[in-house]
Amino acid sequence: MGQMITTNNLMYHYKNNEKEVLALKDVSLHVKEGEFVVIIGHNGSGKSTFAKHLNALLMPSSGDVIVKGLNTKDENKVWEVRQIAGMVFQNPDNQIVATIVEEDVAFGPENLGIPSEEIVRRVEEALKSVDMLDFRHKAPHLLSGGQKQRIAIAGVIAMRPDCLILDEPTAMLDPSGRREVINTIKRLNKEENITVIHITHFMEEAVDADRVIVMEDGEVILEGTPGEVFSQVDKLKSLGLDVPQVTDLANLLIKEGIDIPSDILTVDEMVMKLCQLK
Amino acid sequence: MSIKIENLTHIYNPKSPFESKALDNVNLHIEAGEFIGLIGHTGSGKSTLTQHLNGLLKPTSGKIFINDMDITDKTVKMSEIRKKVGLVFQYPEHQLFEETVFKDISYGPTNLGLSEEEVLARVKESMKLVKLSFDDLKDRSPFELSGGQRRRVAIAGVLAMNPEVLILDEPTAGLDPKGRDDILEQIKHLHNQMGNTVILVSHSMEDIAKLVDRIIVMDKGSVALSGTAAEVFKHVEKLESIGLGIPQISYLMKRLKEVDPDFKDEIFTVEEAKEEIIKWIRRRKNA
Numbered sequence: 001m002g003q004m005i006t007t008n009n010l011m012y013h014y015k016n017n018e019k020e021v022l023a024l025k026d027v028s029l030h031v032k033e034g035e036f037v038v039i040i041g042h043n044g045s046g047k048s049t050f051a052k053h054l055n056a057l058l059m060p061s062s063g064d065v066i067v068k069g070l071n072t073k074d075e076n077k078v079w080e081v082r083q084i085a086g087m088v089f090q091n092p093d094n095q096i097v098a099t100i101v102e103e104d105v106a107f108g109p110e111n112l113g114i115p116s117e118e119i120v121r122r123v124e125e126a127l128k129s130v131d132m133l134d135f136r137h138k139a140p141h142l143l144s145g146g147q148k149q150r151i152a153i154a155g156v157i158a159m160r161p162d163c164l165i166l167d168e169p170t171a172m173l174d175p176s177g178r179r180e181v182i183n184t185i186k187r188l189n190k191e192e193n194i195t196v197i198h199i200t201h202f203m204e205e206a207v208d209a210d211r212v213i214v215m216e217d218g219e220v221i222l223e224g225t226p227g228e229v230f231s232q233v234d235k236l237k238s239l240g241l242d243v244p245q246v247t248d249l250a251n252l253l254i255k256e257g258i259d260i261p262s263d264i265l266t267v268d269e270m271v272m273k274l275c276q277l278k
Numbered sequence: 279m280s281i282k283i284e285n286l287t288h289i290y291n292p293k294s295p296f297e298s299k300a301l302d303n304v305n306l307h308i309e310a311g312e313f314i315g316l317i318g319h320t321g322s323g324k325s326t327l328t329q330h331l332n333g334l335l336k337p338t339s340g341k342i343f344i345n346d347m348d349i350t351d352k353t354v355k356m357s358e359i360r361k362k363v364g365l366v367f368q369y370p371e372h373q374l375f376e377e378t379v380f381k382d383i384s385y386g387p388t389n390l391g392l393s394e395e396e397v398l399a400r401v402k403e404s405m406k407l408v409k410l411s412f413d414d415l416k417d418r419s420p421f422e423l424s425g426g427q428r429r430r431v432a433i434a435g436v437l438a439m440n441p442e443v444l445i446l447d448e449p450t451a452g453l454d455p456k457g458r459d460d461i462l463e464q465i466k467h468l469h470n471q472m473g474n475t476v477i478l479v480s481h482s483m484e485d486i487a488k489l490v491d492r493i494i495v496m497d498k499g500s501v502a503l504s505g506t507a508a509e510v511f512k513h514v515e516k517l518e519s520i521g522l523g524i525p526q527i528s529y530l531m532k533r534l535k536e537v538d539p540d541f542k543d544e545i546f547t548v549e550e551a552k553e554e555i556i557k558w559i560r561r562r563k564n565a
Contacts, residue, residue: 042454043425090452144320171452174320174481176521201454204526240456245484245527245548252552258559267530275537277559 002068004163004195005031005054005085009063012049023049025218026063031197033162036189038206038226039199041215042240047199050215051167054197055085068162083112086156090168092148101143101151102127102136108159119158126158129192130184146177150184157188163195164188170200178202203230203242207265214239227263246270279345279362279442279475281308281331286340288326288499300326302499304340313469314477315486318496319521324479325368327496328445331477332363344443361390364441368448370432371425379405379423379431380416386439397438404437407468409460426457433461437468444468445477450485462489484525487511487546495522508544527551534558 012024024046031037041047052058053065056072065072067081089095098104105123114122127133130150140148149169156164166185170178182205189196198205206212212229214222216239222229230236230243233251237243243251250264250273259277264270288301301323308314318324329335330342333349333356342349349359367373376382380401387397405412408430415423420431433449446465450458466489469476480486486493486507493510495503497520503510510517511524514532523529527548534555535541541558545551 042456168452175523176319240454240459242455245525245551246530248548249527249530249551249555252548253555256552256556258556267526267533270530271533271537274534274555 002033003030003066004033004035004068005029005197006066007050007053007063008066010050010053010060010065011062012053012058013061023218024053024060027218027220028063029213029220031163031195033195034189034193036186036196036208036210037198037213038209038211039197039213039215040201040203040206040241042201045215046218047215048167049218051087051165051197051199054163054165055087056081057087083159084161085163085165086159086161088149088152088156088164088166088169090171092145092152092172095152095155096140096148099139100136101132101138101140104140104151105154105158108155112159122158122160123154126154129157129188130154144177145173146180149173149177149181153181153184153188157194161194163197165197167199168201169198170202170205178205201242203244206230207244214241226265230265231262233262280310280343281306281443281475282343283307283327283330284341284343286327286330286342287338288323288330288335289338292338300499301330301337304499304501306494306501306504308475308477310475311473312475313466313489313491314475315490315493316477316479316496317481317483317486317493317522318502322496322520323499324496325447326499328365328447328477328479331443331445332365333359334365361439362441363443363445364436364439366433366436366444366446366449368451370436370449371420371428374420374428374432374435377419378417379410379420382420382431383435383438386435390439400438400440401434404434407437407471408434408464410434426453426460429453429457429461430464441474443475443477445479447479448481449478450480450482458485465489483511483523487525487528495520507546511544511546 007027007029010024010027013020013022027050039047053060056078059073068084070077070081072081096104097107102123105126106119109119109122127136130153132150132154140151170181185196188194207226209226212226213220214229230247233243233248244265246264246267250260250262253260254262260273264273283304283306286301286304290298290300316324330337337350344362374382383401383404384397387400402412410430420428450461462485493507494501495510502520503513511528514524517523525546528546531543531545531551535543542554545554
């Protein structure tokens with residue numbers, strides 16, 4: 001697998017009321033092609049600032065961001081970078097520009113100057129991939145939050161990106177909307193081999209990731225498989241983050257001297273391990 | 279302050295192609311001082327219901343009594359209802375508008391015609407309740423605060439009205455886990471301290487299981503289930519069929535009960551689950 005995204009010693013600072021704020025301190029990360037990476041961290045930890053560097057919405061104060069071999073600092077390549085790495089934001093209502101679903105999805109490719117027959121084909125494909133083809137002639141404002149968010153994803157997919165960056169796309173959705181969006185993202189990752197970088201506060205969305213990255217105060221402080229990361233229950237809790245309830249339970253049981261693995265993430269695993277206890 | 283809802287039905291856009299029945303013959307009784315968790319899928323009628331309780335929406339049919347006052351009666355003044363029933367909307371921080379935190383929170387009480395000292399006292403008190411420092415923040419613009427702080431300013435604005443019934447429509451939506459826990463803890467604390475009636479609308483069974491006296495589950499405009507967490511969580515299949523579920527820890531305990539019927543399965547917190555599992559391990563060792 002090749003590299004999709006590499007950041008080398010990425011730093012970012014800005015001025016707020018004359019005060020210098022260091023939002024990213026030396027972040028070096030590699031994301032491979034086809035990987036599903038989840039980033040967690042509380043508000044203000046630098047997650048969104050980091051994400052915005054990945055498709056050249058922000059430029060590093062120092063260090064580099066390389067997207068599929070392209071440095072985001074190269075002004076001539078900005079549009080190419082954004083075509084490779086597409087971004088979906090938190091609020092579905094802020095991302096929809098047209099009054100008909102298919103026109104909204106066509107907006108991106110139209111701006112690339114793609115011929116109209118090709119646009120029709122891409123829009124159809126993109127809507128199919130988020131399971132919203134039946135809604136192509138509907139008005140976006142009449143859709144649910146989860147449906148709107150899937151339209152926003154389709155708009156990015158129509159650009160044929162290699163990588164999807166999602167900045168808390170489920171934060172404003174109800175549980176079923178959240179499920180729709182997550183299933184869509186997982187499917188795009190598995191079936192279309194799109195690299196996914198997903199920022200979220202919902203731990204249950206992180207348990208199936210290939211890798212979980214925890215950010216705090218502009219730095220990466222934990223990184224590993226979901227089991228490796230979530231088993232550090234006390235550390236995550238001290239950062240004000242959640243862990244799955246069964247992982248929390250495993251940690252409490254270990255403290256009581258019970259011999260059980262610390263990286264249990266699901267109900268099934270917990271039942272199995274408890275039944276195996278001597 | 280008790281609330282009684284009788285045969286409440288609400289139809290949006292009646293006699294038009296967009297006609298839809300949001301509430302269908304709802305009957306509910308909420309005791310004074312109860313802490314209620316109101317849960318349901320989007321479109322189940324939760325928000326429509328809460329908006330009736332402070333007179334923002336008028337029933338198509340049915341009656342609502344706050345204590346013994348029928349608030350659907352045309353002679354009842356809306357200002358009277360809103361003094362008693364405070365409603366915190368979803369994303370309440372979007373409704374902040376004043377130049378300073380003080381002005382924003384004092385807007386409601388000032389409009390009640392209270393004296394300046396009384397308004398000041400209420401702003402201080404309500405900021406204290408949501409753990410915002412009066413001295414540090416009163417002169418700041420609400421728009422330069424963090425998301426969690428802005429939300430607390432908005433909640434303080436409702437608390438400053440001293441409502442006897444406090445309704446919060448998904449007060450933690452979009453917050454990070456710490457922001458969520460802070461707000462919920464403050465609501466619980468407030469309830470313990472003031473003994474007011476609280477209705478908390480939420481999507482999170484985990485949060486609700488920890489906090490409330492009674493859970494009311496709405497589905498398709500009707501009350502589908504009502505009772506303590508133990509009573510409501512027994513109906514796993516029904517909850518799942520309406521797009522809800524029970525906390526992960528409760529699923530675990532149900533599965534363990536299948537393995538060993540001696541397991542207690544009415545468990546909703548991780549701490550309780552730990553105790554129960556340790557007891558089970560000891561029993562097995564002694565057996």
